[in-house]
Every structure is written in structure tokens, then in C-alpha cells.
Amino acid sequence: xxxxxxxxxxxxxxxxxxxxxxxxxxxxxxxxxxxxxxxxxxxxxxxxxxxxxxxxxxxxxxxxxxxxxxxxxxxxxxxxxxxxxxxxxxxxxxxxxxxxxxxxxxxxxxxxxxxxxxxxxxxxxxxxxxxxxxxxxxxxxxxxxxxxxxxxxxxxxxxxxxxxxxxxxxxxxxxxxxxxxxxxxxxxxxxxxxxxxxxxxxxxxxxxxxxxxxxxxxxxxxxxxxxxxxxxxxxxxxxxxxxxxxxxxxxxxxxxxxxxxxxxxxxxxxxxxxxxxxxxxxxxxxxxxxxxxxxxxxxxxxxxxxxxxxxxxxxxxxxxxxxxxxxxx
Numbered sequence: 175x176x177x178x179x180x181x182x183x184x185x186x187x188x189x190x191x192x193x194x195x196x197x198x199x200x201x202x203x204x205x206x207x208x209x210x211x212x213x214x215x216x217x218x219x220x221x222x223x224x225x226x227x228x229x230x231x232x233x234x235x236x237x238x239x240x241x242x243x244x245x246x247x248x249x250x251x252x253x254x255x256x257x258x259x260x261x262x263x264x265x266x267x268x269x270x271x272x273x274x275x276x277x278x279x280x281x282x283x284x285x286x287x288x289x290x291x292x293x294x295x296x297x298x299x300x301x302x303x304x305x306x307x308x309x310x311x312x313x314x315x316x317x318x319x320x321x322x323x324x325x326x327x328x329x330x331x332x333x334x335x336x337x338x339x340x341x342x343x344x345x346x347x348x349x350x351x352x353x354x355x356x357x358x359x360x361x362x363x364x365x366x367x368x369x370x371x372x373x374x375x376x377x378x379x380x381x382x383x384x385x386x387x388x389x390x391x392x393x394x395x396x397x398x399x400x401x402x403x404x405x406x407x408x409x410x411x412x413x414x415x416x417x418x419x420x421x422x423x424x425x426x427x428x429x430x431x432x433x434x435x436x437x438x439x440x441x442x443x444x445x446x447x448x449x450x451x452x453x454x455x456x457x458x459x460x461x462x463x464x465x466x467x468x469x470x471x472x473x474x475x476x477x478x479x480x481x482x483x484x485x486x487x488x489x490x491x492x493x494x495x496x497x498x499x500x501x502x503x
Contacts, residue, residue, distance in 0.1 A: 203222065297318060297321050297323055299438075301347070302353065302435035302438050303435060356435040359403065359409070363398070363399070364400065368392050369387070370391070376408060379429075380426065397416075400412045402439060402440060409436050412426075412443060416453065420456070420488075421451070421453050421457070423444045427440070444456060449491050454491060455488050456491060457479075474489075
């Protein structure tokens with residue numbers, strides 16, 4: 175939607191507009207309000223609010239009997255001109271407070287922006303982390319703004335050959351090429367696996383003892399471990415503990431890589447490792463002391479796991495190209 179107008183009346187004060195032009199611009203302001211609220215910049219929103227209020231107040235001044243509030247509303251008490259202005263100022267202040275709060279929340283995200291490549295990966299990762307790889311167009315728009323991606327940078331993702339994103343009705347969908355982009359990560363087996371500074375950084379505030387890990391420098395770690403690297407360094411770890419035809423798995427994503435698809439990548443790799451060993455199920459038990467226990471369990475369910483009576487979240491291992499299915503609880 176183009177909010178710019180070449181109409182010479184557009185920049186005139188409302189008091190200088192003809193009755194017909196005043197009504198036309200007022201109708202246009204109301205018609206475009208929802209678009210500006212959802213998609214407009216801070217300057218567009220501010221200008222639109224100021225102009226809409228100016229047009230409304232001029233219309234009330236000229237035609238006080240034509241509107242419900244101008245005619246006194248539903249009660250016998252007539253709303254004075256002073257009260258009309260006071261109400262308009264309150265409305266404007268409420269909208270400005272909401273805008274300032276939104277900008278205050280957005281500033282840290284902008285400051286934390288780590289470059290377009292990392293931001294694009296995080297953006298695509300948000301799609302990958304949904305069960306069907308799609309987001310509503312408004313969710314996609316707000317996600318891009320949160321990550322600091324410009325409209326031009328986002329539009330490029332649809333125009334690449336092959337495109338990384340596609341349009342499907344009101345949804346935006348991650349393409350096969352987009353998934354392949356997220357898989358441009360390195361899966362490296364650690365032999366032998368030891369506790370080190372890289373693991374400490376990835377675990378962050380998450381206590382390794384919750385998972386039975388002895389976190390001392392250079393201490394050997396049991397089971398099989400893999401690390402995930404991209405252009406920024408180590409972004410996650412996966413662990414597989416095989417026992418009696420099944421395997422307990424652990425996925426840990428670096429704090430700065432949450433929401434970028436790394437977790438989905440690790441899970442896919444661990445499922446492939448389990449299939450190569452001819453295992454039946456992979457499972458995970460989210461410990462009670464986990465700081466994000468509910469969210470982690472929900473994420474696993476969204477990715478095909480079901481919980482049994484023992485509190486294990488289990489998923490059948492993929493075989494012969496058939497996607498893994500939830501285990502019967």
C-alpha cells in the first residue's frame with residue numbers, strides 16, 4: 175500500500191480543505207489505519223495519527239451534529255467542545271505511549287543484531303521450528319522486524335533461484351531450498367568427547383549436572399557426542415546414549431542460536447545416527463529442574479514425540495525414507 179500521495183490537498187491544514195476534500199481524506203485515513211498500525215514505521219504511525227486526529231477534529235468543528243459524539247452521545251448530557259478536545263488528546267496520548275513502549279522493546283533487538291547472514295538464518299529457523307514450516311504473513315513480518323531484517327532483505331528470500339521462502343495464501347512457507355540453507359551446518363563427531371570451554375558456553379546457565387554430566391575441565395564424557403558448527407562457531411551439541419535397541423538423546427543449543435533451527439538440525443542428525451544403528455526409538459526425559467521444562471517438552475511434542483507413563487518422550491526412528499512417527503504412549 176502506498177501511503178504517499180501526489181494530491182496537492184494532502185499537505186494542507188485540515189481547516190483549509192473543502193467539505194468534500196475533508197470527508198475524502200478522513201475516509202482514507204480510517205481505511206488505511208489498520209495497515210499503518212500493522213506495517214508502518216514509527217514515523218508513518220505518528221504522522222498518520224496526527225493527521226487523522228486533525229481531520230476528525232475539523233470535521234467535528236464544522237459538523238457537530240453529524241457524529242454520535244458530536245451530537246452528545248447516548249445520554250442527555252451534551253459533550254462540550256472542550257471535552258471533545260480533551261478526549262482526543264487522551265486518545266492520542268494512549269496511542270503514543272503504546273508506540274513508545276513498542277520502540278523501547280525493539281531497541282535491544284536492534285542492538286543485538288549480529289549481521290544479515292545470522293539474522294536470515296534465525297528468520298528461516300523460525301519457520302523450520304513450526305510443525306509445517308509456515309508462518310502467517312503478519313507473524314513473518316513481525317519476526318523479520320524483531321530480527322532487524324529490512325523489507326528488501328526479506329523480499330530477496332522470495333526472489334532467489336531457487337527461493338528460500340514462498341507465498342501460500344496468507345501464509346509464508348519455508349521451501350526445500352530454505353531447509354537446505356539451514357542444513358549448511360557441520361555435524362562433527364567428538365572422539366573422545368570431553369568437557370571443555372565450548373560446551374560450557376553452549377550450556378550457558380543450564381546446569382550440566384541435570385543431565386548427569388561431570389563438568390570439569392577436560393573430564394571425559396560418556397556416550398556419543400557431536401557438535402554443530404556454522405560460520406559463527408559452535409552453536410550446539412547432540413548426545414546419543416544407546417541402550418537395549420533404543421537411544422536416549424540430548425540436544426543443547428547455544429543461547430545466541432535459539433530460534434534459528436539449530437535444535438531441529440540436531441534432532442534430524444540424531445535420528446539419522448539412530449537409524450544407522452538400526453535402533454527403534456529415540457527418547458528424552460526433561461528433568462524436573464530444567465528451567466524451560468514445559469517449553470522443551472512442548473517443542474519435542476511438536477516434533478513428533480509422545481510421552482509415556484514413565485515420563486519419557488519417545489519417537490519412532492525414521493526408516494527407509496519414512497518420517498519418524500510418535501511412539502504409542
